[in-house]
Amino acid sequence: MDTEAQQILSETDEPPSNIENWNDWRWQLRNSIRDIDTLKNLLHLSQTEMAFLEKVVAKYPFSVTPYYFSLIDKTNSNDPVRTQCIPSVEEENLYFEMQEDPLGEEVDSVLPGLVHRYPDRALVTLTDICPVYCRHCTRKREWCSGKWVRKDEELKAIYEYIDSHKEIRDVILSGGDPFVLSTGKIEHVLRSLRKIPHVEIIRIGTRCPVFLPQRIDEELVSMMKKYRPIWVNTHFNHPNEITSESSAACDRIICAGIPVNNQSVLLNGVNDNVEIMTKLCQGLLKIGVRPYYLFQCDPVSGTGHLRSSIEKGLEIIKGMRGFTSGLAIPTFVIDGLKGQGKVPLQPNYLAELGVDYAVLRGYKGEVFKYYNPGV
Numbered sequence: 009m010d011t012e013a014q015q016i017l018s019e020t021d022e023p024p025s026n027i028e029n030w031n032d033w034r035w036q037l038r039n040s041i042r043d044i045d046t047l048k049n050l051l052h053l054s055q056t057e058m059a060f061l062e063k064v065v066a067k068y069p070f071s072v073t074p075y076y077f078s079l080i081d082k083t084n085s086n087d088p089v090r091t092q093c094i095p096s097v098e099e100e101n102l103y104f105e106m107q108e109d110p111l112g113e114e115v116d117s118v119l120p121g122l123v124h125r126y127p128d129r130a131l132v133t134l135t136d137i138c139p140v141y142c143r144h145c146t147r148k149r150e151w152c153s154g155k156w157v158r159k160d161e162e163l164k165a166i167y168e169y170i171d172s173h174k175e176i177r178d179v180i181l182s183g184g185d186p187f188v189l190s191t192g193k194i195e196h197v198l199r200s201l202r203k204i205p206h207v208e209i210i211r212i213g214t215r216c217p218v219f220l221p222q223r224i225d226e227e228l229v230s231m232m233k234k235y236r237p238i239w240v241n242t243h244f245n246h247p248n249e250i251t252s253e254s255s256a257a258c259d260r261i262i263c264a265g266i267p268v269n270n271q272s273v274l275l276n277g278v279n280d281n282v283e284i285m286t287k288l289c290q291g292l293l294k295i296g297v298r299p300y301y302l303f304q305c306d307p308v309s310g311t312g313h314l315r316s317s318i319e320k321g322l323e324i325i326k327g328m329r330g331f332t333s334g335l336a337i338p339t340f341v342i343d344g345l346k347g348q349g350k351v352p353l354q355p356n357y358l359a360e361l362g363v364d365y366a367v368l369r370g371y372k373g374e375v376f377k378y379y380n381p382g383v
């Protein structure tokens with residue numbers, strides 16, 4: 009673990025009863041649950057479970073903020089929040105075609121912390137620290153390599169690369185979670201990127217509104233406001249994650265003139281049905297967040313038990329389209345392996361396409377003819 013990461017994560021034993029502590033994001037980070045011994049007292053794990061889980065976390069560590077942990081229904085072993093953050097013995101299972109890095113991000117890394125795969129976009133990873141480690145994470149492989157924060161000299165090389173590649177107009181800051189860094193460090197990154205004239209937009213991928221809403225404080229949002237246009241992409245997966253705290257965090261970002269989009273991942277037993285996904289997306293619209301993508305869970309080693317089928321994803325979109333506001337409906341996508349890009353999938357509404365007609369299927373299943381002016 010490097011020194012900067014150590015400062016972020018150093019543990020304390022301050023009592024959680026203090027409400028000021030509870031609302032302090034650094035306290036939440038420092039007091040995150042990260043070992044099976046602590047977990048066993050909170051979730052009543054059996055000796056056998058504990059022994060298995062020790063093995064799992066040796067490979068895939070875990071971390072849960074006290075806030076996110078408080079959302080778990082402790083009486084339900086299949087609770088959707090629990091499934092996303094508590095390690096499972098099933099992470100040891102081997103499944104056909106699962107890989108450490110199925111999207112081939114390492115191959116497309118042009119520098120440490122910089123992936124330049126698509127012509128006009130670049131992805132910058134600022135740290136591997138997340139307030140909570142999602143058990144379905146695409147970058148699960150990174151957790152094993154120790155905690156790090158991108159160093160100043162690495163960042164300098166990244167800015168120089170982006171500066172010399174005039175085709176890059178969109179920079180995505182990701183991780184890990186960029187918002188675990190100090191506001192000063194984030195500002196340094198934003199200011200440096202804003203000095204590059206061809207960088208038109210900056211996107212920030214963060215799950216802090218969901219895991220650590222206390223982090224979205226006035227200091228952070230008023231700093232970000234200076235560097236717009238910025239787009240925040242967050243990651244709600246279940247309606248239970250929409251709380252007064254997470255709603256207020258999103259509201260603070262939106263009030264700073266920064267739009268918030270949501271990228272869910274389709275997860276077995278968490279959100280892979282029409283009712284839950286409809287409730288989630290309607291709930292997001294109510295707090296001003298636009299449902300953007302519903303991702304098929306990537307075939308990452310250690311996540312096989314959480315992957316749902318493509319059929320389920322299509323069934324969800326079919327069950328939402330026409331039955332609720334179009335704005336509530338995310339685009340269902342599969343991230344192609346080894347950098348083949350995102351493939352959007354839709355239920356088939358086009359039954360036939362002739363030169364001067366089309367046969368269409370309506371949302372209720374009725375089939376009808378439509379005049380096609382042709383090419």
Ligand code: SF4
Nearest residue numbers: 138141142145184215
């Ligand atoms: S917040 Fe994102 S990067 Fe962090 S563990 Fe979850 S999916 Fe991975």
